[in-house]
Amino acid sequence: xxxxxxxxxxxxxxxxxxxxxRCDPISEHNRLYWYRQTLGQGPEFLTYFQNExxxxxxxxxxxxxxAERPKGSFSTLEIxxxxxxxxxxxxxxxxxxxxxxxxDEKLFFGSGTQxxxx
Amino acid sequence: xxxxxxxxxxxxxxxxxxxxxxxxxKTSINNLQWYRQxxxxxxxxxxxxxxxxxxxxxxxxxxxxxxxxxxxSLLITASRAADTASYFCATSLWGAQKLVFGQxxxxxxxx
Numbered sequence: 560x561x562x563x564x565x566x567x568x569x570x571x572x573x574x575x576x577x578x579x580x581r582c583d584p585i586s587e588h589n590r591l592y593w594y595r596q597t598l599g600q601g602p603e604f605l606t607y608f609q610n611e612x613x614x615x616x617x618x619x620x621x622x623x624x625x626a627e628r629p630k631g632s633f634s635t636l637e638i639x640x641x642x643x644x645x646x647x648x649x650x651x652x653x654x655x656x657x658x659x660x661x662x663d664e665k666l667f668f669g670s671g672t673q674x675x676x677x
Numbered sequence: 678x679x680x681x682x683x684x685x686x687x688x689x690x691x692x693x694x695x696x697x698x699x700x701x702x703k704t705s706i707n708n709l710q711w712y713r714q715x716x717x718x719x720x721x722x723x724x725x726x727x728x729x730x731x732x733x734x735x736x737x738x739x740x741x742x743x744x745x746x747x748x749x750s751l752l753i754t755a756s757r758a759a760d761t762a763s764y765f766c767a768t769s770l771w772g773a774q775k776l777v778f779g780q781x782x783x784x785x786x787x788x
Contacts, residue, residue, distance in 0.1 A: 601681075601780045615774060664769075
């Protein structure tokens with residue numbers, strides 16, 4: 560178990576460019592989340608997958624953002640036509656869905672991808 | 678939007694002292710979790726408390742939950758310099774499938 564892996568760790572891009580981030584979750588985890596975090600704030604939910612199915616997407620998420628999780632393994636998050644307001648840490652987390660009435664799933668986070676849009 | 682509000686936003690104490698952080702939330706929860714984040718890194722899960730529990734312990738951590746007041750507190754006893762980090766509460770809502778995080782408390786332990 561090598562934990563959740565995110566690449567790249569840092570990305571600097573110019574406004575208007577497209578960027579793609581990758582997340583490799585813990586292998587047996589069936590649920591994968593993307594969060595965004597700006598300086599001094601808590602993580603903000605973007606979207607999540609149950610296996611390969613994208614089950615929820617934040618209403619705050621622009622249509623410039625798209626995520627995939629082919630075959631229910633790794634996931635990618637793409638931002639098209641980046642804007643300076645997209646600068647943030649993008650965090651991926653994974654977990655296994657429990658079956659009890661009390662969902663005791665805890666999230667395992669990667670180290671994040673820090674995006675800077677110039 | 679964030680469900681949890683944490684208090685204080687920043688806390689600075691001497692090594693060996695106890696640190697208490699509070700979290701308030703707005704709607705009914707399934708469970709409440711606390712996470713730690715070192716600067717520039719991902720979050721690490723610390724402890725989870727269910728909505729039908731009132732107190733839990735894990736090592737030097739003690740968490741309480743008061744569902745009538747919609748609040749929780751995290752106590753770190755005998756603090757160490759390595760405890761310096763940001764601490765976030767996160768709520769799991771009934772019927773929802775995601776954790777909602779608060780804005781966090783920045784804890785600094787002075788040697």
